[in-house]
Amino acid sequence: MLPDFRGSSLQTLGYQIGIALTWLAIVGLLAEAAKRFGKAENEVIRKVVHIGTGNVILIAWWLKIPLWVGVSASILFSAIALLSYYMPILPNINGIGRKSFGTFFYAVSIGVLVAWFWSINLPQYAALGILVMTWGDGLAALIGKRFGRHVYKLWDMQKSWEGSLTMALVSYAVSLLILIGTIGNIWQVWLISLVVALVATGLEAFSKFGIDNLTVPIGSAAISFFLSQLLLP
Template sequence: MKLFCVHERIEARRKLNSLSKEFFRKTIHICTAFVPLGIHFARIPVVCAVAAAGLFYIVCETLRMRGREIPFISDVTAAAARKRDENKFVLGPVTLVVGIVAASLLWDEVPASIGILALAFGDGLASLAGKTFGMVKIPLTQGKTAAGSLTCFGAIFCSAWLVSRDSFLAMSVAVAGAFIEVLPLKDFDNLLIPVLLGGIAQFV
């Protein structure tokens, strides 16, 4: 009985630690929602600043992998890293930056904003909802949940509609976004979501 209780406590702590890491990661994710506001007022300077931040991260992460810790940056990376990223180059921030920059340069302001907000809220909230409330797993998705997918759909639909005021466009983007999010793409959904959904918003 005591061993069972100890095991339960260890498992509860593990889940809490995993959830806190995910919350921290997705808080950074959701902060990218400020980028559309920036590109509205100063598109090129903001895109350059985001790209520069990405390059700075690559340098810091490369140094970290070689055993040279960078104050604050390495701590943030370690705090946000998933178990699968342990002792590896953490790729998520790189694909996040590339996705945002690509969407900003490829599409007009409104479609680019829709793609970036879909990444910020759709993908960001889906993971949190899945880890917190996800009881029903979707087969062949490496652990994705129905709660996460529904949250992703709702968040993308709402953000796309608020930007475009077009229900058909918002529905199209939300369906595509929920489909992409449920695929086991790991960190590459950060790249595909803003670019592909921005493209859909551009041409629908």
């Protein structure tokens, strides 16, 4: 049986935050190990961190971490992300001078979704949005880099059809698993997941300055929520 750390006491809050920080520390150690001993490329290390940190939303959902904690953490990590573009605070994620605010947008999107869906007691939609970005974008980048042979350009951005297909399939799977788990296995859930996957893939294709780290999670969560309100009995 999983331990029950839910509640409002200071001790319980300490357990909740401690578990979340422990997970983030593990992700950081894995990234550092991949860099030092596995000689992994910088892009692979970035995606290890990208995928690993995003799963903290599941811990927050499971432990029912308070809204104010999630939003405060988002603000803190957003500030750290901004500083990291000018100082070597997060060397495994950003390079100095990197023309992308993806890490900053990632932290902001978590705060926005926690503030929105925790406040209406529907955290599954926040988890859906973040995990679509976490797994969809993360695996799309890795697959596209390794196996992408059929490229296309969107403005001055180069993508691969292999990467975009990965984004669509993973987004669909993530949405379907969360919605079936919280709503049930009904036809509306399959349709909503399909729409989310298509929209998320379109948003991910436009990733100028890392803006997809903001548009994909918020867009995916918003679409799944509003379609659920519209289609579900």
